[in-house]
Amino acid sequence: MKDSMELLRLSSALEPREALKSFRSSDLCLLVKNFYPQDFTDYEKQVLEKELYHFEYNVVQDPEFKKLKSLSELCQWLVRTRNSEHYKLVYRMVRLVLTLLVFPATTDRAFLAMKVVKTNLRNKMENEFLTDSLMLYIEKDIASTFCLDLIVDDLEDLKECRVPFL
Known part of the structure; x- marks a missing residue:
């Protein structure tokens, strides 16, 4: 200090x-x-x-x-x-x-975000998911502008494109 x-x-x-x-x-x-x-x-x-x-x-x-x-x-x-x-x-x-x-x-904010996102319930998450979750938490001001209905629609469209398993 x-x-x-x-x-x-x-x-x-x-x-x-x-x-x-x-x-x-x-x-x-x-x-x-x-x-x-x-x-x-x-x-x-x-x-x-x-x-x-x-x-x-x-x-x-x-x-x-x-x-x-x-x-x-x-x-x-x-x-x-x-x-x-x-x-x-x-x-x-x-x-x-x-x-x-x-x-x-920036470093302090990232570690604080990690403490919030990676709780005991989520401590087994993989790195990619953890990184994505941290990015959303750190950039929550930007993420709050996303339209959730459009994201859900996009995910539904992706589901239709998948090849069904035999």
Whole structure:
């Protein structure tokens, strides 16, 4: 939990609104050091410090940057303006933060869904059925839009196509 809070605190330095108030390059260097040690070589960590210095004065001051509201908008904007090519390490850091913040939540939801779907009564279900059941449970908002009558009709049509056993 403490690590998660530290990750959020450090990664908030990448948020465009935060960067406009006070660009904290030291937090971003600490973020890479503590949370992404295998994603950056020692040399890249040194280059990142210089890249962040230029990023602060060339990108953060850009009028278009000031219109950005989120980290995902920043990522898209960096690609669109080709700044992702000039600030490759900053761009890599943005992508890593976006990925890392989403991954634990998705995993937690999947395991919670498995606990709900795979009860003692259903603990002998095969993988394919379990996977299908989990998908329906996790994506229940989408599944709720399905018309059950059409599904039943489709299943009845399939039954008619089967070859009878002799």
